[in-house]
Amino acid sequence: MYRSEVPLYGDLVQLVDEVNAGAIANHQGFEGEELKREMEENRLKVERHGAIRVGKASELHTLRRLFALMAMFPVNYYDLSVAGLPVHATAFRPITPDSLTINPFRVFTSLLRLDLITDVRVRQIALKRLEKREIFRKETIALVEKAEAQGGLLNEEDAVMLVQHAMETFRWQSDALVEKEVYDELKEAHSLVADVVAFRGPHINHLTPRTLDIDAVQARMPEKKIESKHVIEGPPHRLCPILLRQTSFQAVQEPIYFVNPNSNKPGHDHKVLGFHRARFGEIEQRGVALTPEGVALYHRLMEQAEAELARISTDLKFAGAKPVDNATRQRVLQECFTAFPESWEELRARRLAYFRYVRSSQATRRPSLMNGNPQPIDMLIDQGLIRVEPIVYEDFLPASAAGIFHSNLGDLKHLQVQKSGPDREGFEQALGEKVVDGDALYQAQQLESMTAMLESMRTNMA
Ligand code: OOG
Numbered sequence: 001m002y003r004s005e006v007p008l009y010g011d012l013v014q015l016v017d018e019v020n021a022g023a024i025a026n027h028q029g030f031e032g033e034e035l036k037r038e039m040e041e042n043r044l045k046v047e048r049h050g051a052i053r054v055g056k057a058s059e060l061h062t063l064r065r066l067f068a069l070m071a072m073f074p075v076n077y078y079d080l081s082v083a084g085l086p087v088h089a090t091a092f093r094p095i096t097p098d099s100l101t102i103n104p105f106r107v108f109t110s111l112l113r114l115d116l117i118t119d120v121r122v123r124q125i126a127l128k129r130l131e132k133r134e135i136f137r138k139e140t141i142a143l144v145e146k147a148e149a150q151g152g153l154l155n156e157e158d159a160v161m162l163v164q165h166a167m168e169t170f171r172w173q174s175d176a177l178v179e180k181e182v183y184d185e186l187k188e189a190h191s192l193v194a195d196v197v198a199f200r201g202p203h204i205n206h207l208t209p210r211t212l213d214i215d216a217v218q219a220r221m222p223e224k225k226i227e228s229k230h231v232i233e234g235p236p237h238r239l240c241p242i243l244l245r246q247t248s249f250q251a252v253q254e255p256i257y258f259v260n261p262n263s264n265k266p267g268h269d270h271k272v273l274g275f276h277r278a279r280f281g282e283i284e285q286r287g288v289a290l291t292p293e294g295v296a297l298y299h300r301l302m303e304q305a306e307a308e309l310a311r312i313s314t315d316l317k318f319a320g321a322k323p324v325d326n327a328t329r330q331r332v333l334q335e336c337f338t339a340f341p342e343s344w345e346e347l348r349a350r351r352l353a354y355f356r357y358v359r360s361s362q363a364t365r366r367p368s369l370m371n372g373n374p375q376p377i378d379m380l381i382d383q384g385l386i387r388v389e390p391i392v393y394e395d396f397l398p399a400s401a402a403g404i405f406h407s408n409l410g411d412l413k414h415l416q417v418q419k420s421g422p423d424r425e426g427f428e429q430a431l432g433e434k435v436v437d438g439d440a441l442y443q444a445q446q447l448e449s450m451t452a453m454l455e456s457m458r459t460n461m462a
């Protein structure tokens with residue numbers, strides 16, 4: 001659906017597939033772990049995330065119930081008000097290793113926070129328009145209720161129907177919910193308010209394929225006539241990739257048809273033509289999930305880099321030059337991140353990242369990388385009896401998300417957003433459930449792999 005709606009997205013996916021095929025061909029492999037590699041390549045072929053924005057609590061609540069039927073659960077709370085955006089968000093995604101391997105589809109879902117809009121009139125218009133809006137088909141609601149009554153299950157026929165009806169909620173609808181004057185007024189307050197309130201549904205605003213080499217894709221975008229966002233968000237290139245790096249292409253301008261207040265008078269067209277920018281493309285490269293210690297080190301180094309970049313940017317402005325370009329940004333980040341370990345073994349030994357522990361098929365002795373006080377498990381790794389595999393970071397980074405939002409909302413000159421801090425409680429109340437803690441999931445995955453591995457060693461010895 002999205003590919004036919006936004007053809008440029010299809011071009012981007014093609015570019016990503018080309019780059020990924022090259023990266024896989026050059027890959028040295030995981031010590032003969034063919035099966036695992038194959039699984040990861042299959043995952044990579046289908047791996048996407050999308051994003052939607054909803055306007056009211058009941059919409060988020062129904063989305064939660066709908067996604068739960070697809071084994072997608074809200075993970076983490078993201079407060080975007082710190083970046084001047086009147087939304088908070090979560091990401092619906094699979095949470096078990098098995099379902100992540102089949103298809104790790106995630107939907108970054110934002111809820112509008114009208115309480116942060118300072119203009120009382122705009123707030124009231126938005127409330128009134130949203131109140132009457134219904135983004136789900138009645139068939140969707142009926143099937144969700146049916147499934148819930150059957151313990152979360154549907155027969156095949158109903159399941160197919162549910163997907164078909166539910167999909168319509170996310171489709172682009174060029175017929176606006178409001179008149180042009182209302183759209184203009186909402187947009188003046190904040191483009192995000194217009195994007196949510198002026199439409200009949202929460203159109204998917206981007207779908208993001210995962211690449212193994214984001215620098216290559218960014219460099220090759222002009223080849224496909226794709227105008228990329230100017231810098232890559234997140235950490236720099238690393239030999240052992242960490243967390244998440246993202247870049248996007250600019251939103252496309254699309255026609256929309258506003259409600260015509262004079263349409264019942266003779267001689268007036270039914271609709272009023274206008275334009276809106278909402279839908280864009282994005283790519284991402286995912287690395288290892290970091291422990292709280294790793295995340296703290298990441299933030300410390302990012303802060304250092306941002307301070308240095310701010311200094312360079314001021315100098316450039318002074319000299320009348322353009323803003324900091326991607327090459328400069330990456331160079332500064334690289335310099336700051338020399339303080340971040342760049343081998344899996346060190347990341348593991350210093351407990352900065354999460355790993356899966358697996359028994360090795362053949363023990364291969366190798367020189368010890370340990371110093372200090374190695375634990376028994378470290379010695380087994382040293383002796384090659386245990387192998388470790390990085391656990392992929394499956395979530396998002398608020399600072400990068402804010403950068404992506406901003407690059408696609410255009411110039412926010414008339415920013416009227418209160419900085420009132422997060423409202424996790426309000427979000428969870430709307431959701432009807434607490435969000436899952438992403439960190440706890442990685443920790444559990446690491447621990448479970450360790451337990452299973454030790455258990456298998458014990459049975460083997462007995
Ligand atoms: C969501 C932006 C956040 C990401 O990848 O961080 C996001 C939006 O623009 O609605 O998708």
Ligand code: NI
Nearest residue numbers: 051208282404
């Ligand atoms: Ni995204």
